[in-house]
Amino acid sequence: MQMRKSNRLDQNLIDNIIRVVYGDAGIFDWIYIHLKSAFDKEIKTLLMDYKNTAKAVHHLKQQDVPDYIIKNVNKRIDATSVRKSIFTVISHELISLFGKRAIPATVIGFIIAFVISFLLLREPEPIYKYSEIEIEIAEQQLKHSLAIVGKAFQTAEKNFNEEILNNQINKNFNRGFYLVNNILIGG
Amino acid sequence: MISTAKFDFLVNHYKKKIFNYAIYMMKNQMDAEDVTQEVLIRTWQNINNFNFYAAKGWMMRTTHNLCIDFLRRNNKMNYNEIHIEEDYHEEIADTGIESNPGKLADKIITDDEIKAAIDRLPERIKSPFVLYELQEFKYKEISKILDIPLNTVKVNILRARKQLQKELKKYANEKIK
Numbered sequence: 405m406q407m408r409k410s411n412r413l414d415q416n417l418i419d420n421i422i423r424v425v426y427g428d429a430g431i432f433d434w435i436y437i438h439l440k441s442a443f444d445k446e447i448k449t450l451l452m453d454y455k456n457t458a459k460a461v462h463h464l465k466q467q468d469v470p471d472y473i474i475k476n477v478n479k480r481i482d483a484t485s486v487r488k489s490i491f492t493v494i495s496h497e498l499i500s501l502f503g504k505r506a507i508p509a510t511v512i513g514f515i516i517a518f519v520i521s522f523l524l525l526r527e528p529e530p531i532y533k534y535s536e537i538e539i540e541i542a543e544q545q546l547k548h549s550l551a552i553v554g555k556a557f558q559t560a561e562k563n564f565n566e567e568i569l570n571n572q573i574n575k576n577f578n579r580g581f582y583l584v585n586n587i588l589i590g591g
Numbered sequence: 592m593i594s595t596a597k598f599d600f601l602v603n604h605y606k607k608k609i610f611n612y613a614i615y616m617m618k619n620q621m622d623a624e625d626v627t628q629e630v631l632i633r634t635w636q637n638i639n640n641f642n643f644y645a646a647k648g649w650m651m652r653t654t655h656n657l658c659i660d661f662l663r664r665n666n667k668m669n670y671n672e673i674h675i676e677e678d679y680h681e682e683i684a685d686t687g688i689e690s691n692p693g694k695l696a697d698k699i700i701t702d703d704e705i706k707a708a709i710d711r712l713p714e715r716i717k718s719p720f721v722l723y724e725l726q727e728f729k730y731k732e733i734s735k736i737l738d739i740p741l742n743t744v745k746v747n748i749l750r751a752r753k754q755l756q757k758e759l760k761k762y763a764n765e766k767i768k
Contacts, residue, residue: 422752426724457756460700461709461724469610473624474602477631 418450425454594638601634601646608726609654615721616658618710626661630654651728652736655718662714700759708758712751719744720751 417440423429424437441448534542609630613623630653634646641649709717718737722728723744734741 418753419749422749426752453760454752454756456700457705457752457759460702460705461755464702464705464725466607466611466725467614469606469627470624473610473628474606474631477602477628477635480628480632481635 417447421447421451421454425451425458427458597643598635598638601638601650602631605647605650606631609650612651612654612721612726613658615706615709615717615725616655616714617661622661626654626657629657648732648735651722651726651732652738655736659714704759704762705755708755708762711758712754716747716751716754719747720755723748 417437420429420433421437424434429437437447437451441451606627610623610627613626613630614620617623617626630650633653634650637649709721712720719733719739722733722736723730728736730741730744733744737744739747
């Protein structure tokens, strides 16, 4: 029973050592394993063995794809391998840019920032300031205009009262009443 | 025009990953070249059918499936079962300085040795190991490519690391003899 329990602990230790050397472990596991290896030769040897292997694995270089494979593919799909039309070049570049999700978001962010900056930082419309002399002249012109209008109203009122009311309307009414008195009533 | 541009982009970005994964799975360059060509052709044929942002996973899944089909057709699958060592005391004692002259810590492991050791891993654990350690895919991506649960991916990668260590030790001991 005790043997099985210690087997399980050792397996956990080995798993943690593997995770540490392959870069999967957290910082506390990393510290724990390195501290333990400092006081235990066997653990240290195991750690160095796995470290050596992990280093060799991560330093493996990838082979380049032979060019003839791509040429064969292009032949088979009946596409020209290189068509340097402007449209293809531009669309290729745009797709390279917008192939990554972060790029469209960044571009949109820049556009929004530009628009906001333009609105905030543009120069306000100039407020024209009048001089005192210009204001006095304007007041005088206003008074003159109002005086002309006032005079026109007075003239119109006078004409209405004297010409229209008295001469045209009142006189005719009076003549009418006179006739009525004389003819109908006989007085 | 847009399809050609999309295809060119995908080919330029992922052809190396496809080719190198195929090499590890097929264990020889000629078969890997055939698989790579087939994957690229299928990518072109389906260029307008899949989500462009998920193309990487789609292409790797196609590569994996083609490799498996080819290996099965030619009865080249490595069906060796992996036994997890239960006697851990022995394993740790074995790494002691006195009992293990082929100790790996002091040895420089060459690229050929490590590639040969990876080749000897069974496909079930080699695939996630190669995708994670060499192709730099994440656990979740590997889970989708191989269509296996996330925990299985982690367990298989751990097993592959242990098995790789054993293979290298065996190789080191054989060299000394």
